[in-house]
Amino acid sequence: MNAIDPTLLEELRAILGSEAIVSRATELKVYECDGWTVEKSSPDVLLMPSTTAQLSAVMAALSRRNVAFVPRGAGTGLSGGCLPLNAPAMICTSKMNRILGIDYDNRRVEVESGVVNLHVTNAVKARGYFYAPDPSSQVACTIGGNIAENSGGPHTLKNGVTTNHVLALELVLPDGEIVELGGPTEERCGYDLVGAVVGAEGTTGIVARATLRLTREPENHRTLLASFPDVDTATRAVSMIIASGILPGALEMMDQLIIRAVEDAFHVGLPADAGAVLIIELDGLEAGLSASADAVAQMTQSCGATSVKLASDEAERALLWKARKRAFGAVGRLAPNYATQDGVVPRTCLPQILRVITAVSRRYDLRIGNVFHAGDGNLHPVILYDEREPGQVQRAIDAGRDILKACIEMGGSLTGEHGIGVEKIGEMPLLFSPDDLRVMTELRHVFDPMNRSNPGKVIPEAGACVEVSTPRRQVPI
Numbered sequence: 001m002n003a004i005d006p007t008l009l010e011e012l013r014a015i016l017g018s019e020a021i022v023s024r025a026t027e028l029k030v031y032e033c034d035g036w037t038v039e040k041s042s043p044d045v046l047l048m049p050s051t052t053a054q055l056s057a058v059m060a061a062l063s064r065r066n067v068a069f070v071p072r073g074a075g076t077g078l079s080g081g082c083l084p085l086n087a088p089a090m091i092c093t094s095k096m097n098r099i100l101g102i103d104y105d106n107r108r109v110e111v112e113s114g115v116v117n118l119h120v121t122n123a124v125k126a127r128g129y130f131y132a133p134d135p136s137s138q139v140a141c142t143i144g145g146n147i148a149e150n151s152g153g154p155h156t157l158k159n160g161v162t163t164n165h166v167l168a169l170e171l172v173l174p175d176g177e178i179v180e181l182g183g184p185t186e187e188r189c190g191y192d193l194v195g196a197v198v199g200a201e202g203t204t205g206i207v208a209r210a211t212l213r214l215t216r217e218p219e220n221h222r223t224l225l226a227s228f229p230d231v232d233t234a235t236r237a238v239s240m241i242i243a244s245g246i247l248p249g250a251l252e253m254m255d256q257l258i259i260r261a262v263e264d265a266f267h268v269g270l271p272a273d274a275g276a277v278l279i280i281e282l283d284g285l286e287a288g289l290s291a292s293a294d295a296v297a298q299m300t301q302s303c304g305a306t307s308v309k310l311a312s313d314e315a316e317r318a319l320l321w322k323a324r325k326r327a328f329g330a331v332g333r334l335a336p337n338y339a340t341q342d343g344v345v346p347r348t349c350l351p352q353i354l355r356v357i358t359a360v361s362r363r364y365d366l367r368i369g370n371v372f373h374a375g376d377g378n379l380h381p382v383i384l385y386d387e388r389e390p391g392q393v394q395r396a397i398d399a400g401r402d403i404l405k406a407c408i409e410m411g412g413s414l415t416g417e418h419g420i421g422v423e424k425i426g427e428m429p430l431l432f433s434p435d436d437l438r439v440m441t442e443l444r445h446v447f448d449p450m451n452r453s454n455p456g457k458v459i460p461e462a463g464a465c466v467e468v469s470t471p472r473r474q475v476p477i
């Protein structure tokens with residue numbers, strides 16, 4: 001793979017104009033990592049196309065010189081997905097941020113991939129619609145990043161994650177060819193190539209446009225805050241609610257460390273002495289909602305909830321969601337660094353995995369908080385560390401690895417929504433056999449035969465190990 005030489009830079013300037021190219025080392029420092037700050041490495045050049053035509057021309061120019069690239073949306077990823085590894089060029093979609101058309105009759109919207117997630121909902125909410133996948137980073141993250149990570153969010157328990165809401169894609173292949181995948185109708189035949197691109201973490205090319213499904217706002221909500229003495233009782237309540245047949249729109253948990261951090265930061269009125277809280281949101285037709293809310297309240301009490309509070313109006317509901325969605329921000333007050341893990345277990349294993357997390361926290365002498373999508377069994381242990389202290393970075397990495405191994409042993413998965421990136425590439429062989437990984441590589445090569453699109457991510461390659469400033473794990477396959 002080649003570097004960027006002055007003639008290529010000239011060619012890129014001719015396509016994009018100088019204002020859409022950053023090549024000064026000091027300015028490129030901004031792009032040296034995403035939310036996974038353990039590993040850092042700057043690109044040699046940042047390219048910001050405004051249209052599909054520019055994007056395609058840029059990728060064709062890079063292809064002619066055999067230069068690898070890394071796609072980037074807003075850089076809010078939590079697994080190092082847009083870390084430039086052996087990829088001198090970073091292609092950022094932030095200027096491709098137009099909502100191209102809204103079709104309420106068919107409940108769909110067409111957007112460029114750099115559109116911020118929340119802007120889609122903002123554009124349609126006056127007509128009573130929303131875009132369902134709502135990551136807690138939705139004020140910043142882009143639809144392209146969501147598609148690449150198959151993102152979820154608090155309200156995906158009932159509505160499904162990104163892959164359930166993407167109808168069609170315009171994908172620019174690594175050689176610059178523009179292809180259309182999927183279509184505007186709900187039912188399709190043939191191989192699900194949209195499904196193959198969603199969650200591929202930018203290893204199949206760059207998504208330029210997407211047709212997304214719109215969801216009708218439910219008639220009403222009931223949002224409850226249930227407080228528990230500990231995470232054990234709270235997780236038992238989660239299993240009981242789901243087993244009862246009531247499917248909340250969202251079912252989120254925060255443990256004591258996180259509750260305290262959120263309270264100290266935002267003073268939203270969470271019970272600071274609780275061992276854990278659940279935010280449970282029921283939605284749907286008004287008829288029957290109160291009865292379901294009563295039933296859920298009773299279930300939480302029978303599991304040991306010390307108090308259950310129903311949000312009395314939209315303002316109280318918004319406050320609860322503010323607390324939940326800003327939890328990661330609040331954690332920034334607790335330690336100089338933190339790594340947000342992302343594993344999945346069957347819901348009934350939640351008490352067990354939380355005990356494992358407590359044991360891991362003691363073993364590595366690191367504080368770990370938990371704020372997560374309990375209804376999905378999707379955990380987010382937040383491992384606090386201080387990179388200035390010798391050995392702490394490695395301990396944080398090892399602690400995360402131990403937690404993920406336990407998730408897999410319980411029949412779970414390596415990621416619910418944050419992706420594999422560089423962070424978990426070493427753990428892929430724990431979940432997939434060499435044959436599985438070979439098939440994934442072959443599928444990837446249909447789109448990207450030369451491994452130029454986000455190299456070194458998701459699928460471990462034989463013998464691949466990239467030197468960066470922090471310790472990296474060897475990836476055997």
Ligand SMILES: Cc1cc2nc3c(=O)[nH]c(=O)nc-3n(C[C@H](O)[C@H](O)[C@H](O)COP(=O)(O)OP(=O)(O)OC[C@H]3O[C@@H](n4cnc5c(N)ncnc54)[C@H](O)[C@@H]3O)c2cc1C
Pocket residue numbers: 034035070071072073074075076077078080081082093113114134135136137140141142143144145146147148149150151152153154201202203205206207208328329417418454
């Ligand atoms: C505070 C906080 C809360 C979060 N909460 C959630 C949550 O609740 N649920 C959740 O799922 N995630 C969450 N995340 C993680 C993150 O926001 C998501 O993974 C998001 O989808 C990343 O979008 P982005 O635009 O920032 O992508 P980036 O971080 O820029 O990129 C992510 C990956 O997508 C690739 N990529 C980006 N754009 C494209 C494109 N157009 N075509 C092809 N590949 C592309 C990149 O190469 C990279 O591999 C959270 C992050 C933070 C910081």
